[in-house]
Amino acid sequence: MDFRHTEEQLAFYKSVKDFAGRIVAPGAHDRDVEGRFDREVWDAVGHFGLLGLPIPEEYGGSNADVITTCLALEALAEGGHDGGLGLSVGAHVTIGTVPIWLHGTEEQKQRYLPRLCSGxxxxxxxxxxxxxxxDAAAIKCRARRDGAEWVIDGSKIFITNGSIANAIIVIAVTDPEAGRGQGVSAFIVETDNPGFSVGKDLDKMGTRSSPLSLLHFDGCRVPSEALLGTEGAALWQVAFECFDWERTVMIASSIGGMKASLDAAIEYAKERESFGKPLARHQAIQHKIAEMKAHLDAARLLLYRAAWMKQEGLPHQVEASVAKLFVAEAAMKNALEATQIFGGYGYIKDYPIERSIRDAKLISIGGGTSEIQRMIIARSLLDL
Ligand SMILES: Cc1cc2nc3c(=O)[nH]c(=O)nc-3n(C[C@H](O)[C@H](O)[C@H](O)COP(=O)(O)OP(=O)(O)OC[C@H]3O[C@@H](n4cnc5c(N)ncnc54)[C@H](O)[C@@H]3O)c2cc1C
Structure with missing residues (x-):
């Protein structure tokens, strides 16, 4: 077993973290308060080469392996303190772009990947x-064939980047008679399509610089070439595969967030005094810091185990669920403890630590809830 990252990976990590500290961190507080996505920051992330990380260079990507992609998302979050940006970048890369790389026709790859990779x-x-x-198999959004086109009708909710996206991979039922979870297909819908509209952006608790939208498809006509992957097989082929990308790669952002919170808590504990000595000298605070470190390390190891298995092409659905479940719980515990160490200052918005609880809560919900991760793990162990 080799737990070391290469020199190249470590140098890359540092460069992404430095970039995020310079470009992302300065406006993160205001973007959170205003619930505002910042296109300039997005473009800078694109120029830095982070928006097409795992995609081959021939399509405009960086050809990064899975571990390096995780490292980049972790470093962006650690240096940038912007959970919303991490969510938007993670969704764009892992569920908005990767499926086109893995399942697209050559024409689809040529049309979409260079534009998505550049940002x-x-x-x-x-x-x-x-x-x-x-219960993703219960979707009702319907796509009907009409000559050389497909016509999509239905609504989607909680869609990250929904109101700012140019191309959305939409999962819809194409054969309602096919049985549960079957007859579901994926389509690439360009958002200048007249049948597409954004219902509204949803005002959320955390990760607030990332838009979250209600979308409507009302007689939305797409050409037959918009079909992504095999007709009828999208739930298993595209959607469930995406869940594994979310659970192994996208949540690397959360590890970066945990690191930032721990560092902030350590710094504060050394500076702030109570009862005539720094907080760091009180054993109760030392224990919190030690436990936060243990949670962080365990979460990181589980995440990188799943990422390594993905990279090696090994089955990793259960390991991805274990990582997602544990990271969600560890991130929340650490956010609570970091806030506690900051005392009253942890509860006011002037300090980035205030965002940590709100941002961390999402991990147990988005990309499959913690209850669903437990279900996947238990079903596998119990052979159900
Ligand atoms: C910020 C954010 C970003 C998101 N981004 C996207 C996105 O980009 N694209 C996208 O398609 N979706 C996205 N989602 C949706 C997300 O994946 C869903 O919210 C999530 O899968 C849960 O679905 P639900 O909200 O309908 O909850 P429900 O499925 O209604 O579940 C409600 C509660 O019941 C529990 N529950 C449900 N079924 C069971 C069961 N069988 N056993 C035990 N407990 C159960 C759940 O765990 C949960 O606690 C996003 C959500 C959020 C909040």
């Missing part, structure tokens, strides 16, 4: 519906 276009994926979240 000129923003990507998204729409599975969740107002009445179908955890």
């Amino acid at each position: 000129e276009w923003i990507g998204a994926m729409a599975i969740t519906e107002p009445e179908a979240g955890s």
Whole structure:
């Protein structure tokens, strides 16, 4: 077993963290308060080469392996303190762009990947519906064939980047008679399509610089070439594969957030005094810091185990769920403890630590809830 990253990976990590500290961190507080996505920051992330990380260079990407992609998202979050940006970048890369690379025709790859990798276009994926979240097989959004076109009707909710995306991968039922989870297909919908509209952006608790949208498809006509992957097989082929990308790669941002919170808590504990000595001299505070470090290391190891398995092409659905479940719980515990160490100052918005609880809560919900991760793990162990 080799736990070391290469010199090249470590240098890359440092360069991304430095970039994020210079470009992302300065406006992160205001973007959170205003719930505002910043296109300039996005473009800078694109220029830095982070928006097409795992995509081959021939399509405009960076050809990064899975571990390096995780490292970049972790470093962006550690240096940038902007959970919303991490969410938007993670969704754009892992569920908005990767499926086109893995399942697209050559024409689709040529049309979309260079624009998505540069950041000129923003990507998204729409599975969740107002009445179908955890139970993705219960979606009702329908796509009907009409001559050389498909006509999409239905609504999607909680779509990251929904209102800013140029191309959205939409999962819809194409054969309602096919049985549960079958007859579901994926389509690439360009958002200048007249049948597409944004219902509204949803005002959320955390990760506030990332838009989250309700989307409507009303007689939305797309050409037959918009079909992504095999007709009828998208739930298993595209959507569930995306969940594994979210659970192994996208949540690397959360590890960066945990690191930033721990560092902030350590710094504060050394500076702030109570009862005539720094907080860091009180054993109760030392224990919190030690536990935060243990949670961080365990979460990081589980995440990189799953990422390494993905990189090696090994089955990793259970390991991805274990990582997602543990990271969600560890990130929340650490955010609570970091806030506690900051005392009253942790509860006011002037300090970045205040965002940590609100941002961390998402990890147990988005990309499959913690209850669903437990279900996947238990079903596998119990052979159900
Ligand atoms: C910030 C954010 C970003 C998101 N981004 C996207 C995106 O880009 N694209 C997209 O398609 N979706 C996205 N989602 C949707 C997200 O994946 C869903 O919210 C999530 O899957 C849960 O679905 P739900 O909200 O409908 O909850 P429900 O499925 O209604 O679940 C409600 C509660 O019941 C529990 N529950 C449900 N079924 C079971 C069961 N069988 N056993 C035990 N407990 C159960 C759940 O765990 C949860 O606690 C996003 C959500 C958020 C909040």
